[in-house]
Amino acid sequence: xxxxxxxxxxxxxxxxxxxxxxxxxMTVFCDLDGPIVDVSDRYYTTYKQGLADTQAVYLIRxxxxxxxxxxxxxxxxxxxxxxxxTEIAKSSGLSGEEIAVFLGCVSRIVNQPDLLHLDRIxxxxxxxxxxLHSRGVRLVLVTLRPKHQAVQILQNYGLARLFTSICGxxxxxxxxxxxxxxxxxxxxxxxxxxxxxxxxxxxxxxxxADILAGQALGIPTIAVTCGIRSRHQLQQYQPSFILSDLIxxxxxxxxxxxxx
Numbered sequence: 461x462x463x464x465x466x467x468x469x470x471x472x473x474x475x476x477x478x479x480x481x482x483x484x485x486m487t488v489f490c491d492l493d494g495p496i497v498d499v500s501d502r503y504y505t506t507y508k509q510g511l512a513d514t515q516a517v518y519l520i521r522x523x524x525x526x527x528x529x530x531x532x533x534x535x536x537x538x539x540x541x542x543x544x545x546t547e548i549a550k551s552s553g554l555s556g557e558e559i560a561v562f563l564g565c566v567s568r569i570v571n572q573p574d575l576l577h578l579d580r581i582x583x584x585x586x587x588x589x590x591x592l593h594s595r596g597v598r599l600v601l602v603t604l605r606p607k608h609q610a611v612q613i614l615q616n617y618g619l620a621r622l623f624t625s626i627c628g629x630x631x632x633x634x635x636x637x638x639x640x641x642x643x644x645x646x647x648x649x650x651x652x653x654x655x656x657x658x659x660x661x662x663x664x665x666x667x668x669a670d671i672l673a674g675q676a677l678g679i680p681t682i683a684v685t686c687g688i689r690s691r692h693q694l695q696q697y698q699p700s701f702i703l704s705d706l707i708x709x710x711x712x713x714x715x716x717x718x719x720x
Contacts, residue, residue: 485598486713487654487661489647489679492603492610494666494687495706496585496619502578503539503570503688504532510566511552517561528553540690571632576609581617582686588710593622595714598654601626602647604639604669625650643669644676651677664709671697682709 493499508529515525530538530552538548545566549559569575592599599622603610607628614620627650629642651658663674666687671694674681683699684706685691694702703709 484660485596487598487600487658488592488713489600489602489650489661489663489674490706491665491667491670491687492601492605492613493579494689495664495684495709496582496589496601497613498580498582498686499578499688500532500536501580502575504535505575505578506566506570507535507548509569510562511554513565513569514554514558514562518558525558526553537690539688540693542689542693571605571609576613579613581613582705584705584707586617586619588706589619589622591714592710597713599623600650600654601628602643602650602663602673603628604631604643604646606630606632625653640669640672644673647673647679648677651679662713664706666694668693668697671699674699682712684709 490496511527511529515527518525528551530548534551535548538551545563546559549562552562554562589599601610601614601623603626605628607626610626610628611620614623614626620626627646629646631642647663651661654661658677658679661679663670663679663681664684665671665674665681666684667689671681671683675697680700682701682703683689683694683697684703685694686705691702701709701712703712
């Protein structure tokens with residue numbers, strides 16, 4: 461279901477700013493995981509595989525762990541509410557050294573190529589990105605994933621050609637750990653190329669890293685709740701708007717520009 465932005469999620473100064481700058485080409489910096497790609501199946505599979513690998517380690521030592529595997533809904537709600545992986549491990553029946561073993565397993569396998577096929581494009585994303593492109597909006601992907609992975613998944617869905625630039629990292633697990641400082645650095649580097657049009661730029665993402673990176677550069681931010689953070693978590697960082705998904709975000713951006 462599409463959800464309109466709540467009144468408290470809107471900051472009027474950014475709407476006025478967007479309208480005033482509407483004559484300039486709009487630039488949209490967008491995260492990959494969350495707004496564009498649903499990673500929940502991969503993360504949940506990683507969690508279960510991490511438990512299985514941890515169990516195997518201890519079975520070799522003659523110890524049978526009493527595990528309690530969370531349902532996907534339980535797991536994803538914990539991730540959306542920023543429950544630390546250590547607490548997720550405890551909720552699954554692990555303790556002490558077992559938790560460290562589990563965390564090591566998860567970090568090692570979360571971004572393995574044989575799990576990436578579990579990622580799925582979010583509903584309506586192809587239409588939303590094509591609409592932005594057709595309206596002359598400059599699209600720039602800014603992700604903590606390795607660039608080649610981002611390019612590959614966008615090519616799989618025929619979307620890579622619609623982006624002016626695709627920017628990623630060299631770190632295999634950066635996206636999973638959601639490093640805010642790295643996201644800010646990456647956005648700052650790519651933003652330099654479009655310095656003249658930052659007055660009409662927006663940042664769209666689903667985590668605190670996206671919001672804080674945009675705010676650090678003075679770029680208004682749209683946080684979407686279809687990713688790995690709940691509305692409650694996103695509100696704490698005061699993005700310009702909190703919307704349900706990329707479709708609603710695109711309608712909002714084009715609506716602001718079209719009202720002038």
